Amino acid sequence: MVTDPSARAFSWKKLTALAAEGPPPLSDLFDHNPGRVAHFSLEAAGVYADYSKTPVNQTILDALYGLARACDFEARRDAMFGGQRINETEERAVLHVALRDTSDRIYTVDGQNVTTDIHAVKDRMKAFVEKVHDGRHDGYGGAPLDTVVNIGIGGSDLGPAMVSRALDPYTVDGRRTFYVSNVDGADIASVLRQIDPERTLFLIASKTFTTQETMTNAETARNWFLSSGGNEAAIAKHFVALSTNEAAVTDFGIDPENMFAFWDWVGGRYSLWSAIGLSIALQIGWSGFEDLLSGARGMDRHFETMPLEGNLPASLALIDVWHRSFLGYSARAVLPYDQSLARLPAYLQQADMESLGKRIDRSGQVVDYPTGAIVFGEPGTNGQHAFYQLLHQGTDVIPCDFIAAACGQVEVGDHHEKLLANFLAQPEALMAGRSVEAARSEALATGKNPETADRLAIHRSFPGDRPTISLLVERLTPEALGALLALYEHRIFVQSILWDINAFDQWGVELGKGLAKTILAELEGEVDVASHDPSTADLIRRIKRLRREGGVA
C-alpha cells in the first residue's frame, strides 16, 4: 500500500545490511563522538528525550529517515490530521487529535465538520463538572456527589485510571474516584464496600455499550444502588453514560440527557481525551482537564509541523523499528521513575500492543518482518528489585524507556533525589556493563580471597551495551502528562507507518470474546460441551464439577 514499494524495499535492504554488520557498541559511539548527546536528543512540548544510548549512528539514522520517507510518512501523518479514513479495515477516520485542539481550526470527516460536535460535548461536560462540583447536581438525598465510579474496560478504563492516579495531587478537595473494569465480581464488590450510594456518581464508559464486562458491572452497580436506598427516579441523578451508542444507552435505562457522546473516529485506546475523560475532569476540575488536553495539543503541533529529522515522536519510532525489525529485540520495558505513573505501563500495553500487534499489512499480505514488541514495565525503583536482573544479565537485549520528572509532584525529604539517582544510574549501568576483570578487582577490593574472586568474577560481570531512552519533564503537571501521552500515541502511529500495518483496528480481540459467550452458556446450563477441543471440554467439565462440589452451582 506504500506508494513506492521499490523505494521502501531499497531502504529496508540497506538497513538489513547495516544490521548485519552488528549494532555499533554504545561505548564506541560515545568514544568516536563525545558530543553525541546533542545530535541524538530532542525536546518538544516540554518533553526531553535522550536517545544517545541507543545503537544508532548518523548513517543508521539517515537510513531510517529514508525508510520513513519511502513509507510516505508525511502523507500518512497528514491523512490522519486531515480526517481521512486511515483505519481502513473499520473504514473510520482517526481524529483524537481534534479533541485536544482549542484553536479555531475545523476538522472534517468526508467534508463534515466534526469540530462543532466536539465543542458542543465539551461545553456540556464542563457545565456538568461545574454543577457536580458546586452541588447544583447533587444526590437523591441532597448530599454532594463527591465520589465517582468509572465502569469501563480497555480504553474506557486504562487511560482515565492511569491519568487519575498520575494527577492525584491535583484532585479537587474531598473528591474520590474509583475504577472498576474486571468482570471478576471481586473488583466491583471491593469498590461498593467503600462508597455511599447517596454521594456516588456512576459513569458507565463504553464506546460500544455492548462490552460484556462493562455491561455486567453496570448492571451490578444499578442493582446495588436500587437495593441500597436509591430508586428508579434517582438513577437519572446517579448514572451517566459515556458512549457512541445512544440506542444501547437508552436500552440500558440511562436517559440520553445523561449521556456524553463521542464518535467512531475516536479509537477506544485513544479516547481519554473525549467524553471518556469525564472521570478525570470530575477529579481535577475542568481547567485541569483542559491543561491535559493542551499539553497533548503541544505535542500534536510539533508532530504535525516538524520535519522528520527534528520530529520527536517520529525519531523515537524509527529507533523502535530499528530495534525490533532489524536487531530483533522482541520486548521493550517502560520504566517510569514516578510512582504516580504506576499505571502507565498497563496503559501503554494496550496503546502499543493492541495497535501494533499485527502480522497482516495494509494490502492484506502476511508481513515477513517482526512488528509490535512486547511492552511491560513497573515503576522504578520497584522494578529494580524484580525484573532488572534480566535486563542487566539476561540473554535477551530489552531496550528500555526510563521516564522521570526533575521535580517531584510531592517532595518528601530527599526521596526525589534518591529516585532520580536511580533513574540516572540504571541506564548508565545498562550501557557501561562491567568486564570480568573489573568484576574480579571489585571482588578482591571487597575482601574476597583470590580464588573466590576468580570464581565469582564471571557472575558479577555485566555485558553492558544495552540500549535505553531517557525521557525527562520538569514536573508531572497535567500539561506535561498530556504531552508525554501524545508523544507515545504518535510514536506508535509512526511505527505502524513503517511496518505498513493499521494501528487503529483490533480484530485480534474478537475470537476469544465470541468463544467466551458460547462457553458461558455451557457453564451456566446443562448444555453438551463436546464441541470443544478435548482439553477445553475437560476443563469445562472439571470446573462445573468443582463448582458443584464447592456449593456455588
Ligand SMILES: O=P(O)(O)OC[C@H]1O[C@](O)(CO)[C@@H](O)[C@@H]1O
Ligand atoms: O469502550 P468499549 O466499547 O466498552 O470497549 C472497550 C475495549 O474493548 C476493546 O474493543 C477490545 O479490547 C478495546 O479496543 C476497547 O478499548
